[in-house]
Amino acid sequence: MKRRTDATDAEIVQECLAGDRDAFGVLVDRHKSVIFNVALQMLKDRSDAEDAAQCVFIRAYERLGSYKPQHKFFSWIYRMTVNESLNRIRGRRETTELHESMLVSSPETTSRAMVEAELEDRMGEALMELVPEDRALILLRHYEEMPYRDLGFVFDVPIQTVKSRLFTARRRLCEICRRRGIMPTGGIA
Amino acid sequence: MSNSPRAETGADRWDALLQQAVDGTLSTAEKGELSQALSRDPGLQAQLEDYRKLSNMMGALPVEEPSADFTNRVMAALPAGSPAGAARAPSRAPDRASSSPRRTGLLSGLFGPRVRLAYAFSAIAMIAVAGVFVFQIAGIETGAATGTIVSRESGIVDLPIGDAVLNFRPVESGEQVVAHVPVGSILSLTVSGDLDSDEFDLRASSPVDLEGSENAYTLVLTGSGTLTATLWTNEMEVASESIELE
Numbered sequence: 001m002k003r004r005t006d007a008t009d010a011e012i013v014q015e016c017l018a019g020d021r022d023a024f025g026v027l028v029d030r031h032k033s034v035i036f037n038v039a040l041q042m043l044k045d046r047s048d049a050e051d052a053a054q055c056v057f058i059r060a061y062e063r064l065g066s067y068k069p070q071h072k073f074f075s076w077i078y079r080m081t082v083n084e085s086l087n088r089i090r091g092r093r094e095t096t097e098l099h100e101s102m103l104v105s106s107p108e109t110t111s112r113a114m115v116e117a118e119l120e121d122r123m124g125e126a127l128m129e130l131v132p133e134d135r136a137l138i139l140l141r142h143y144e145e146m147p148y149r150d151l152g153f154v155f156d157v158p159i160q161t162v163k164s165r166l167f168t169a170r171r172r173l174c175e176i177c178r179r180r181g182i183m184p185t186g187g188i189a
Numbered sequence: 190m191s192n193s194p195r196a197e198t199g200a201d202r203w204d205a206l207l208q209q210a211v212d213g214t215l216s217t218a219e220k221g222e223l224s225q226a227l228s229r230d231p232g233l234q235a236q237l238e239d240y241r242k243l244s245n246m247m248g249a250l251p252v253e254e255p256s257a258d259f260t261n262r263v264m265a266a267l268p269a270g271s272p273a274g275a276a277r278a279p280s281r282a283p284d285r286a287s288s289s290p291r292r293t294g295l296l297s298g299l300f301g302p303r304v305r306l307a308y309a310f311s312a313i314a315m316i317a318v319a320g321v322f323v324f325q326i327a328g329i330e331t332g333a334a335t336g337t338i339v340s341r342e343s344g345i346v347d348l349p350i351g352d353a354v355l356n357f358r359p360v361e362s363g364e365q366v367v368a369h370v371p372v373g374s375i376l377s378l379t380v381s382g383d384l385d386s387d388e389f390d391l392r393a394s395s396p397v398d399l400e401g402s403e404n405a406y407t408l409v410l411t412g413s414g415t416l417t418a419t420l421w422t423n424e425m426e427v428a429s430e431s432i433e434l435e
Binding site: 016017018019021022024025028029032033036037040041046049050053054057058061062063064065068070071119120123124138139141142143145148149153158163166167170171173174177182183 | 204205208209212214239240242243244246247248249250251252253254255256259260262263264266267268270271272375377379397398399400406421
C-alpha cells in the first residue's frame with residue numbers, strides 16, 4: 001500500500017473523511033503502540049489491552065466526522081483509550097481484587113536488590129494500587145509525557161484540576177513505592 | 190521559629206513546586222524561589238529526588254508491541270464505507286475573510302451587535318470626535334486587560350491577548366471570531382453562559398486549544414456569555430482576556 005507517511009494526522013483524517021478508507025491504516029500504525037501500551041498498563045492483561053485498543057480504533061473511525069482538528073488526534077484517541085480502559089476496569093470490578101492481590105509482596109522481598117525487570121514489574125504493580133483514574137493520569141503524564149493541556153482535554157477537566165489531581169496521585173504513588181521498597185529515600189513527608 | 194522554608198510557606202506548596210520542577214513547568218521566579226529553598230532544606234532536596242526517581246521509573250516502564258497483525262485486524266473490523274460525518278468540513282480552516290452582511294442598528298454600527306464591551310459605553314461620546322479609539326476592557330482574571338476598537342465603520346473589534354489577537358465581526362448568524370495565534374503558542378478558549386460554536390466544542394470545563402499557526406482560525410459564536418482567551422507558551426500562561434457577548 002502506497003501512503004504518505006509524513007502526512008500529519010489531521011491530513012490523514014481528511015483523506016479518510018474524503019472516502020479513503022485505507023488511509024486510516026496509517027493512523028493505526030502510527031498510534032497502535034502507545035494506545036496498546038496505555039491500555040496494557042491500565043488493564044495489566046495483554047489480551048484485554050489488545051481488544052481495548054482495537055475497540056478504540058474502530059470507535060475512532062466511526063466517529064471520525066466528529067473529530068475536531070484543533071485538538072491533537074492522539075489526545076482524542078487517548079481520551080477514548082482511557083475511557084475504554086476505565087469502563088473495562090469498572091466492568092470487571094477489578095480494583096478491590098487487584099488491591100488485595102497486589103499487597104501480598106513481603107518487605108523482605110521488596111528490600112532485596114532488584115534487577116531492572118523486577119523493578120519494572122514492581123512499578124507496574126505499584127501503579128495498580130492507584131485508583132484507575134489516577135493511574136491513567138500518571139501514565140499519560142510520565143509514560144507518554146503528555147502536557148497538562150492535553151491531559152485536560154483527555155480527562156475533560158480544566159488545567160488547574162489536572163495539576164491538583166496529578167499532585168495528589170504522584171504523592172500517593174510515592175507513598176506506595178516507599179512502602180513497597182521501590183523508593184527507599186523516603187524524602188516525601 | 191524554624192528556618193525551614195516548608196514551615197514558612199506550607200509543605201503542600203513546596204510539594205507542588207517540586208512536582209512542577211520535575212515537569213519542567215516552573216516560572217523563572219518560582220525556579221529562583223525553589224532553588225533558594227532547596228539550598229536551605231535537605232529534606233526538600235530528598236523530596237525532589239523522590240519525584241525525579243518516580244518520573245524516571247515511570248519513563249522506564251517497558252514498551253510492548255501489539256500483535257503483528259493488529260493493524261490488519263483493525264482494518265478488517267472497520268465498518269464499511271466512509272466514517273460518519275464525512276461530509277462535514279473540518280473545523281480548522283484558514284482565515285476566511287468575511288463577506289457576510291452586517292447587522293443594522295446603533296450598537297452594530299458602532300461595535301457589532303453581539304459584542305457587548307461592558308466597559309466601552311462610557312467612551313461612546315468620544316466617537317463623535319475620533320474614528321479610532323481605545324476602550325478599557327474589564328479583564329476578568331487579570332484586571333489589567335485592554336482592548337482596542339479599530340474602526341467604528343467596520344464594526345470590527347480587535348482583542349489582543351499577548352501576541353495573539355481575536356478579531357470580532359458581526360455576521361448574520363452571530364459573531365465571527367478570527368483568531369491569530371503566534372507560532373509556538375497556544376490560545377485556549379473557554380466560555381460561560383450558553384455561548385457555542387458549530388466549529389468548536391466550546392465548554393467551560395474543556396478549553397478549546399488553538400495551536401499557533403501562520404493561518405488564522407475562524408469560528409462563529411452563537412448564544413450569549415463570556416468568552417475567555419488565554420495565551421500559553423511553553424505551558425506557561427502569558428496573558429488572559431475575557432469578553433462578554435450577548
